[in-house]
Amino acid sequence: MKPLKKIIALAAVVSIMGLTIPMEALAATKAISSVTIYVGLEELSSGENLPSESEFSTTDNTGNYVYTNNDKYQVNEVEWITSDSKEMTIGYEPKMRVTLYASDSDEYAFKGGYQSSNINVKGGTYVSASRSGSDTLYVTFKFKPIKGTYESPEEAYWRDNNSYGNARWSSVDNSSDAYDVTLYRGSSAVHKVQGLKATTFNFYPYMTKKGTYSFKVRTVPYTESEKKYGKASEWIESDEIYLPEEKVSDGSGQGAEGGSNPGATGQVGWIKSGNTWYYRYPDGSYQKNSWAKINNKWYLFDNSGAMLTGWQQRNNLWYFLTNDGAMVTGWALSNNKWYYMNPSTTSGVEGAMKTGWINYNNRWYYTNSSGAMLEGWQEVEGNWYYFYPGEGSKAVNTTISGFPVDGNGVWHK
Numbered sequence: 001m002k003p004l005k006k007i008i009a010l011a012a013v014v015s016i017m018g019l020t021i022p023m024e025a026l027a028a029t030k031a032i033s034s035v036t037i038y039v040g041l042e043e044l045s046s047g048e049n050l051p052s053e054s055e056f057s058t059t060d061n062t063g064n065y066v067y068t069n070n071d072k073y074q075v076n077e078v079e080w081i082t083s084d085s086k087e088m089t090i091g092y093e094p095k096m097r098v099t100l101y102a103s104d105s106d107e108y109a110f111k112g113g114y115q116s117s118n119i120n121v122k123g124g125t126y127v128s129a130s131r132s133g134s135d136t137l138y139v140t141f142k143f144k145p146i147k148g149t150y151e152s153p154e155e156a157y158w159r160d161n162n163s164y165g166n167a168r169w170s171s172v173d174n175s176s177d178a179y180d181v182t183l184y185r186g187s188s189a190v191h192k193v194q195g196l197k198a199t200t201f202n203f204y205p206y207m208t209k210k211g212t213y214s215f216k217v218r219t220v221p222y223t224e225s226e227k228k229y230g231k232a233s234e235w236i237e238s239d240e241i242y243l244p245e246e247k248v249s250d251g252s253g254q255g256a257e258g259g260s261n262p263g264a265t266g267q268v269g270w271i272k273s274g275n276t277w278y279y280r281y282p283d284g285s286y287q288k289n290s291w292a293k294i295n296n297k298w299y300l301f302d303n304s305g306a307m308l309t310g311w312q313q314r315n316n317l318w319y320f321l322t323n324d325g326a327m328v329t330g331w332a333l334s335n336n337k338w339y340y341m342n343p344s345t346t347s348g349v350e351g352a353m354k355t356g357w358i359n360y361n362n363r364w365y366y367t368n369s370s371g372a373m374l375e376g377w378q379e380v381e382g383n384w385y386y387f388y389p390g391e392g393s394k395a396v397n398t399t400i401s402g403f404p405v406d407g408n409g410v411w412h413k
Helices: 002-028 224-229
Strands: 035-040 064-067 073-080 095-102 119-122 124-132 136-143 156-158 166-169 179-185 188-196 200-202 211-219 241-243 269-273 276-280 290-294 297-301 310-314 317-321 330-334 337-341 356-360 363-367 376-380 383-387 398-400 403-405
Touching (some): 035 095, 035 136, 064 073, 119 136, 156 211, 166 211, 383 403
Antiparallel strands (some): 073 095, 310 317, 330 337
């Protein structure tokens, strides 16, 4: 029996050890439940390359940096996913992978899954994460879009082809391909062109006086994204040309250049940009936040200069504008209902929607508080009236389905 007791006792010891050792190991390491990384890039100019990985600080937020502010884990390595030889453009989001190590693998460990819910990238955007064992975590992220200043064109010159006014400049690589250009006579600005998608412009129609002319040009942001992250370049100036009296322009061709931006090339009058219409005056200003009578029709513009359509309210009055922007007067049909818009200035504000009783062509109509014309049998101010469906005028001195109405259109029970 003694050998059997020894075997049982030994088995018990082994069993206890087998349970105890893993529990002690489990108690010794704590899971790193979340990760925060601080990242940043110094401002770049369009066309510059990314800084090398060796230029990144992994201990604080100075210069180019990728670091953590936590004693449980630390940055061990950074590696570009985007090639560091790639020339940057405004708005681009370069991608990088950072390797994190648990500071003390006997005390802390990466366990379970890591994703956007428990990884916070301050100064960038989380992309993905993966673990290698319990002491290493790889996190891929994108830096915020590149902010910077565009490069200026390298050259600006007058094209020498025995004619005046042909301005030329060199294109800028990896930029918006958009430019502001200003013509000068002496030190006075003569004509400005904004957001021009070209590297040439004919200024001759604006050279109406003799004198010495030059122009300045700069690269500018064009799209909304470029305007958000990019800054215009420095101006560069062309050489000078002298225009004698006998060669001055008569002004023909001014404003005939067209352009995709409202007024981008000096165009005046109605200008369409995308699906929006604007109205520009010869001095470069736009009709904004007010009414304008153009070719005997009224149009309304918002505070950005965009022409408005449909129902619009101004000074507690409602107006209806066609798809072409013109203000409607008289009867207007909207969503299968008729409304009456005051047609003159002698009985109130022209174009304003009217409610209540309306005398039109010696017939009476009634529109409710929302302006919609009533039809059929309707009670108005305590009396019952009949308004012919589809046409809306009040019935008088007649019988409707056996119910008589008097000369005022009132049905008496």
